[in-house]
Amino acid sequence: MPRCVDPFFQPVSGLDLPRFAGVPSFMRLPHVPLDHPRLAEVELGIIGVPWDAGTTNRPGPRHGPRQLRDYSTMIRTHHPANGLNPFATANTADLGDVPVNPADIQDTMDRITSFFRQVLDQNILPVAAGGDHLVSLPVLRALATDGPVGMIHFDAHTDLFHSYFGGNLYTHGTPFRRAIEEGLLVPERVIQIGIRGTMYDDEDIRFGRDCGVTIITVDELFERGIGDVMAEARKRVGDQPTYCSFDIDFIDPAFAPGTGTPEIGGPNSWQAQQAVRGLAGVNLIGADLVEVSPPFDPGGGTAWLGISLLFEIVCVLATRIAGRRKPA
Numbered sequence: 001m002p003r004c005v006d007p008f009f010q011p012v013s014g015l016d017l018p019r020f021a022g023v024p025s026f027m028r029l030p031h032v033p034l035d036h037p038r039l040a041e042v043e044l045g046i047i048g049v050p051w052d053a054g055t056t057n058r059p060g061p062r063h064g065p066r067q068l069r070d071y072s073t074m075i076r077t078h079h080p081a082n083g084l085n086p087f088a089t090a091n092t093a094d095l096g097d098v099p100v101n102p103a104d105i106q107d108t109m110d111r112i113t114s115f116f117r118q119v120l121d122q123n124i125l126p127v128a129a130g131g132d133h134l135v136s137l138p139v140l141r142a143l144a145t146d147g148p149v150g151m152i153h154f155d156a157h158t159d160l161f162h163s164y165f166g167g168n169l170y171t172h173g174t175p176f177r178r179a180i181e182e183g184l185l186v187p188e189r190v191i192q193i194g195i196r197g198t199m200y201d202d203e204d205i206r207f208g209r210d211c212g213v214t215i216i217t218v219d220e221l222f223e224r225g226i227g228d229v230m231a232e233a234r235k236r237v238g239d240q241p242t243y244c245s246f247d248i249d250f251i252d253p254a255f256a257p258g259t260g261t262p263e264i265g266g267p268n269s270w271q272a273q274q275a276v277r278g279l280a281g282v283n284l285i286g287a288d289l290v291e292v293s294p295p296f297d298p299g300g301g302t303a304w305l306g307i308s309l310l311f312e313i314v315c316v317l318a319t320r321i322a323g324r325r326k327p328a
Contacts, residue, residue, distance in 0.1 A: 003088070003089070003322075005088045008030060008038065009029070009041075009042075009091040009092060009093060010087055010088075011027050011028035011075075011077060011087055013077075014073075014076070019073040019074060020073070022073075024069045024070050024072070024073055025069060025072075025094040026048075026072050026094040026129070026307075026310075027046070027072045027073075027075045027087075027092075027094075027307075027311065028072070028075070029087070029092055029093050029094050030093050030094065031093070031096060032093035032094065032095055033096045034095065034096075034115070034118055034119070039122055039124075041091055042092070042093045042122065042124050043091045043092070043123075043321050044086075044091070044092040044093075044125045044314065044317055045093055045094075045119055045124045045125070045126050046092070046093070046094050046127045046129060046314070047095045047096070047097070047098065047116070047119065047126055047127065047129065048065030048066075048068075048097035048098070048128075048129050048131075049097070049098050049112060049128050049129065049130045049131035049135045049139075050062045050063065050064070050066065050097055050098075050100060050131060051098075051100040051102065051108055051112075051130070051131045051134075051135060052130075052131060052132040052260075053102060053105050053108065053132075054105070054132045054133065054134030054135075054170060054171045054172040054173075054174075055172055055260055056165070056171050056173065057260060057261065058260040058261070058293065058296065059260070059295075060258075060260065060293030060295040061131050061132045061259075061260060061291050061292060062102070062131065062132075063293070063294045063295065064129065064130055064290075064291070064292035064293065065097060065129045066294075067292065067300065067303040068129050068289075068292060068303050068306055068307045068310070069094075070300075070303070071300055071303040071306075071307050072307040072310075072311075074304065074307075075307060075308070079311075079315050082315075084315050084318070084319065086311075086314050086315045086318035086319075087318075089318040089319065089321065090317070090318040090321040090322065092314065092318065095119065095124075095126075098111055098112050098115045099111060099115075100112070105134075105170050106170075108138075109134075109137065109138040109170070110138070112135060112138035112139060112142075113138040113141045113142045114142075116128075116138070116139050116142035116143070116286075117142045117145070120143065120145075125284070125285065125286060125317050125320070125321060126143075126286045126287075127289075127310065127313060127314060128286075128287070128288035128289075128290075129288070129289055129290075129292075129306075129310060130289070130291065130292070131288075131290055132172040132260065132290060132291055133172040133173075133175055133245075133247055133290045133291055134170060134171060134172045134174070134175050135175075135288065135290060136159075136179075136245050136288055136290065137170075137175040137176075137178050137184075139243075139286065140175075140184040140185065141182070141184060143184075143285055143286050144183075144184040144185070148184055148185055149185060149186065149189075149240070149241045149242060149243050149285060150189030150190060150236070150237040150238070150240055150242040150243070151176075151189070151191075151237075151242060151243045151244070151245060152191055152193070152233050152237060152242060152244050152279065152282065153191065153192045153193065153245045153246075153247075154244075154245070154246045154247060154272075154276075155192060155193075155195065155246075155247040155250050156194055156195065156196050156197050156218075156250060156261070156262075156263040156266060157173065157195065157197065157249070157261065157263075158176070158192055158195055158205060158208055158213075159172065159173055159175050159176045159204075160174075160176050160180075160204040160205070160208045160213070161173040161174050161177060161204045162174070162177060162203065162204075162207070172260070172291070177204070180211055180213075187211035187212040187213045188212040188213075188236075189236060189237050189238065189240060189242070190208075190212075190213045190214065190236075191213070191214040191216065191232070191233045191236045191237070192208070192215045192216065193221060193229060193250075193275065194216070194217075194221055194250045194266060194267065195215055195216065195217045195218065196217060196218040196265055197261075197263035197264075214236055216229055216232075218265055218266060221267070226267075226271055226274045226275050227274075227278065229275075230278025230279075231278075233278065233279075233282075234279075234281060234282055237282060237283070239283050240283060241283055242282050242283055242284055242285065243284070243285060243286055243287065244284055244286075244287035245288050245290070246276070246287070246288065246289045246290070246309060246313070247259075247291045248289065248290070248291045248292050248302060248305070249261055249262055249263060249266070249291055250266060250267065250272065250275075251266050251267055251269065251272050251305065252265065253266070255268055255269045255301075255305060256297075256301075256302045256306070257296060257297050257301075257302060258292060258293050258294060258295075258296045258297025258300075258301070258302030258303065259293050259296065260291055260293050260296070269308075272305075272309060273308075273309065273312055276309055276312040276313060276316065277312060277316070279313070280316055282316075284316065287313045287317065289306055289309060289313065
C-alpha cells in the first residue's frame with residue numbers, strides 16, 4: 001500500500017508561496033527544533049553547523065548554512081532522474097542549527113556531539129550542513145558510539161594531516177586523522193575520492209594508505225570513470241554502517257568557487273551528481289556537506305550547487321529509510 005504522507009512534513013510549494021517569500025528553512029521543510037512536540041516523528045533531519053574555527057586560511061564557511069537555506073527555496077520535491085519524492089518517502093525536517101561557540105573549539109565540538117546524539121536518540125538519520133570540515137569529527141563521535149564506521153569521502157584533500165601551526169591537532173585539515181586515532185572509523189572501510197592539488201609533502205597520504213584507507217586521486221577517478229570508482233566504494237564499505245562526507249571543494253572551482261581551499265582540475269556539477277547517486281544501496285547512517293563559503297562567491301552559485309547535492313544526498317537517505325521501515 002502507498003505510504004500515508006503527513007502534510008506537516010511537506011515543503012511549502014513555490015506554487016502556493018513564491019520562493020522569495022516566507023521564512024527560509026532547508027528546502028522549505030518544517031522547522032522542528034529538538035524540543036518540538038513532533039520531533040519523534042522525524043525520520044530524516046537536516047542540521048546547520050555554522051562554524052569555521054578550524055579554518056586555517058580563508059574563513060567564511062560559518063555563513064554556509066544560512067546561505068544554503070536561502071538557496072534551498074529553489075529545491076522542488078521530485079528527483080529529475082528517478083522521479084523520487086524524498087519528502088513523501090521519509091518525514092524530513094529542518095532541525096535548526098547547533099548552538100555553536102565561535103570562541104572555543106573544544107566546547108563547540110562537545111556541543112555538536114551532544115546535539116547529534118540527541119538526534120540519534122530519536123532514531124533520526126542526520127544530515128549536517130557546515131561549516132568547515134572539522135565539524136565532521138564531532139559528528140562522527142556521536143555516530144560511532146556503538147563502534148567504528150566506514151566512510152565515503154568526496155574531497156580534494158585527505159584531511160588526514162597530523163597538525164597545523166606548531167601542533168594544533170584540531171583544524172579542517174585534521175578531522176579524519178583524529179577520527180582514525182579515536183577509533184571512530186575503520187580505515188579499511190574508508191575511501192577518499194577526488195584527491196588532488198599541490199602539497200606540503202605526502203605524509204597525510206602515506207599515513208592513510210599505511211592505515212588501510214583507499215585514496216583515489218582525481219586522475220584515477222577520471223581514468224577509471226565515476227561508475228567504476230563508486231562501485232569500488234560500495235564494495236569497500238560493504239553492508240556495514242557508513243558515513244558520507246562531501247566537501248564542496250571536491251568540485252572544480254569553475255563550478256564552486258565559494259570555498260576556502262579550491263583546487264583546479266576537479267569534477268564538474270553533473271559528475272558530482274553522478275558520484276552522489278552512486279551511494280545508492282550503501283548502509284548510510286548520516287552525511288555532511290561542508291566548506292561552502294559565501295564570502296568567496298557573492299553570486300551564490302556555490303551554495304546553489306551545494307544545496308542541490310544535499311538534495312541528492314537526502315534522496316539516497318530517504319530511500320534508505322524506506323528500505324528499513326517495517327511494512328504496515
